[in-house]
Amino acid sequence: MAAPPAASSYGPSAPPANMFDTVPGYEGTVAGGGGGYLPPPMPTVPMPVPEQAPSPPDWHIPSISEERAREAFATYVSSKCCYSSGPVKDGVITNMESFNTYRYRLETFMESRSTEWSQEPFAGQPVDAGVQPAPGPWQIAAQAPAFFQDHKQTIRVPYTSSVKNCHLCLGMGRNPCNACTGAGNKVCWVCNGSGFRQSNDRCTHCNGRGRENCSSCSGNGSCQCDTCHGKRQLIVFINLNVKWSTEKDDFVAQDLSGLRVENLEKVSGKELFKDAQYMVYPVMGFPDFSVAQASERLVRDHQVKYAQTSRILQQRQTIELIPITKVSYMWKGKSHVYYVYGNEFQVNADDYPATCCCSVM
Structure with missing residues (x-):
């Protein structure tokens, strides 16, 4: 009453390697990608001539006012459901100390290219293999976005x-049914056969019948x-995958404020x-030697790391001065500290003295 089950179930499978032609310049291309990014041609633009970085006359930001520090503190405490406002209302500021921290940032905007064999059901699309040599992966024009936009x-x-x-149906357009293993019928679910x-x-x-x-x-x-969607044939071709991306590295000069560097990641400073x-040269003549050192190291690292597999299109380096104010205050006879930092006047108060446990019944 039933045909024997098929020897194996049918489903998607990788095309055999001999299904694809050999295309000069694309010998390492495989189906599904995974071949890695292709090395770009040698740059035709010479390296820029190093220039001395200009030194502004005043790179110091004065401490914020006591009123501004209290306002930032009050906003911070009001955002915490378990923080009492007592220290804000009754705390007495005893000292405000300014710590100005430099943040150096290097961004490298680059273009990467990789290739893969692709396929789709053949429905009369143009077939052009062998008409003339295929252009190289880096000879094909691509419309790049604005700088630093991925x-x-x-x-x-x-x-x-x-x-x-x-390759899956061997040109037949159909495959044995997975549900019944090609038999055309299954055990009746009502009487269990x-x-x-x-x-x-x-x-x-x-x-x-059962x-x-x-x-x-x-x-x-x-x-x-x-x-093949029943078409029996596939058109196979090489796809060029172009990716524009921005790699970024930061260096924050150490200061003695006591505020953790991680707190500075989401704030901005004065540029x-x-x-x-096209390619920047390390910053020269900057007053903080650690920033100059970081610039030299990161510029070198980016060139070595990314130029081998990508084409560098633009680099950008910035130095920000992030204001940090350490505020000491007395509340109920004890000394405490909080920080106000960044252009956004963010607050960090790890030792806030008036917290409570809240629970929702």
């Missing part, structure tokens, strides 16, 4: 498209091939220096 683009490589029989109900009555669902037609394939035993060009 973006991706996929481009079909000209003169790589050819038609092949579908016996042909009878519990009352020994003949099963009306399968008419006593099996029912497979609903997935309508009893045919085969389904349209998911890979003291900005330089953007």
